[in-house]
Amino acid sequence: MDATEVIPPGNRPRWGCVASAVLVLGFGVFILLHPTTNCGPTKGGAQRLQAQTAMKGLYIALAGFQAEYEVSLTGRLGFKENEDHLADEVLLRPLIDAKSELNPRKTRFYDPPEGKKGKNGLWRAPADGQQMQLRDPWGGPYRIRSDSDGDGKIVNPEDPAGERIFSSVILYSAGPDQDFDTWKDNVTSWK
Numbered sequence: 001m002d003a004t005e006v007i008p009p010g011n012r013p014r015w016g017c018v019a020s021a022v023l024v025l026g027f028g029v030f031i032l033l034h035p036t037t038n039c040g041p042t043k044g045g046a047q048r049l050q051a052q053t054a055m056k057g058l059y060i061a062l063a064g065f066q067a068e069y070e071v072s073l074t075g076r077l078g079f080k081e082n083e084d085h086l087a088d089e090v091l092l093r094p095l096i097d098a099k100s101e102l103n104p105r106k107t108r109f110y111d112p113p114e115g116k117k118g119k120n121g122l123w124r125a126p127a128d129g130q131q132m133q134l135r136d137p138w139g140g141p142y143r144i145r146s147d148s149d150g151d152g153k154i155v156n157p158e159d160p161a162g163e164r165i166f167s168s169v170i171l172y173s174a175g176p177d178q179d180f181d182t183w184k185d186n187v188t189s190w191k
């Protein structure tokens with residue numbers, strides 16, 4: 001082709017259209033790979049966030065107790081290293097109930113929302129209101145494990161032979177399947 005030859009409009013390469021097609025195709029693939037990008041968190045994602053928020057609230061309450069009394073509540077309760085407990089009335093009462101003998105200054109360290117239909121908040125036994133348990137967004141309890149020997153580390157319940165977790169307390173939920181042994185859906189305070 002001569003350098004001065006004029007290409008008829010119909011035969012010109014339509015790079016703008018090609019580029020647009022690539023962009024649209026790329027964007028479609030992006031949406032497929034990131035289905036929540038334009039739609040906010042999925043329901044499951046929102047519930048996981050709620051569980052993480054609840055665990056953080058309890059962690060802060062326990063830190064408040066420790067700051068007030070210069071002793072850990074889990075230590076006062078005799079929780080052993082590598083032992084899992086449920087976040088139930090034994091743990092919650094001294095943080096919530098000013099009448100607990102473990103909380104003589106009657107400080108309210110923790111004020112969790114009441115769980116609706118036994119989910120996502122504080123559940124109290126209908127019979128007497130005395131028994132209580134912190135429930136995750138799926139209606140299951142939370143587990144708590146504490147550093148009782150004071151080395152600042154806790155065995156990872158998901159991987160006992162693996163690296164220790166650096167924390168005074170860890171918490172975890174069994175997730176939507178309500179089975180603590182299936183880790184894929186569990187929600188944990190350490191990752």
Ligand SMILES: [Ca+2]
Pocket residue numbers: 081146147148149150151152153154
């Ligand atoms: Ca330890």
Ligand SMILES: [Ca+2]
Pocket residue numbers: 174175176177178179180181182183184185186
């Ligand atoms: Ca599970």
